[in-house]
Amino acid sequence: MRAVREFTKGFWTELAPFRLVLGLCPVLAVTKSMDGGFGMGLATTFVLVCSNVIVSLLRNIIPPKVRIASFILIIASFVVIVQMVMEASDMYLLYKQLGIFIPLIVVNCIILGRAEAFASKNGIFLSFADGLGIGLGFTMSLTFLGAIRELFGSGVIVFNWMGEVIFTFSPFGSAYQPFTFMQAPPGAFICLGILLGLMGLIGNRQTAG
């Protein structure tokens, strides 16, 4: 099953932020909290799936010389749609929290990268599977990084969705002194660095074994 393979590769072998080290701008910027990372991941996934499908649909019509311009046009349209829908819906607070990084999905290199490397060469169904897999892998990574940073940075994870608190997680108790550095920009780099190192270690062991 090729489609299954294209779908699942996004979860490990081509896990965008950690294995390919792509799309790092939102990875570093919006992972101050778990819900922020999750929301950003979903918004990116939506744009990625839609742009992959449309690019794949138009792949035989778009002349090669203007393909990048066409891709950007398609991606930008979906980003603006996401932005307007988020602002008009119950996700307003999430939209405020993510701020400038929603419009900046346009320049997320994962999306253009998938359009160029995959969707423009493959059929609609495969492109859909590829976009969904990579997007969900991206969401997973951002949520995970956000959870770690929020947990150590503030001592408690408060997961807010659509204006309601879905769950809170505070394993350390009230005596924990928050390590606020983790939620500051340099903390993002260090956290990402440690995770990249761990991923590399596991990857090496897999290939060696």
Add this chain to the structure above:
Amino acid sequence: MREIIKMIVVLAMIATVSGASLSFINAKTAGRIKEQRFKYLKEPALTAILPEYDNDLVKDTFETMIGEKTYIVYPAKKSGVLKAIAFEIDEKSYGGDMSVMVAMDLEEKRLTGARVTICNDTPGLGLKVTTDEAFINQFSDIPLYDQDGSDHILSLKKDGGGVDAITGATISSSSVLRAVNSAVGIMREHAGEIAEKADRAGTVK
């Protein structure tokens, strides 16, 4: 030649379709977005600082030009009588721009309150100017003018005034003060004009 025409046609087609779908979605969401912005950004501040009112603020709000800047004024009325007004002042602050909503009772010439609506200071430190009640309450129910008729200028305790700053956020604290002081200054100069516009607001459509 054929290739160039094809490129132009294809790009124009994609641009047309995306432009059309964006304007369609914009038309569908614009009203809701306006409501959301008011509900999440302005309304909490306004209900906290304005005295009791019974008019529709979204409907009665109006713009007024003072100097080179345009201010959005929210008039609070009770049974049709203008009670108080609120408007937003922009100030420079730590980490970027700050906006402070300032409300004043027109009859009693008192400041009824001020709330910071936009602040980019550090969470946990300077951002406290938006939430710290002890700090915020220092702006409620104080006279606009001193006994001798001059503006009642607020200043921080370290500058010899009576306002406690937030620890570790002197810059943001004094930005709030500057915003409130300039709001008082604007009211002194333009109270009549604003009150007149506020009386008409909502009645003329």
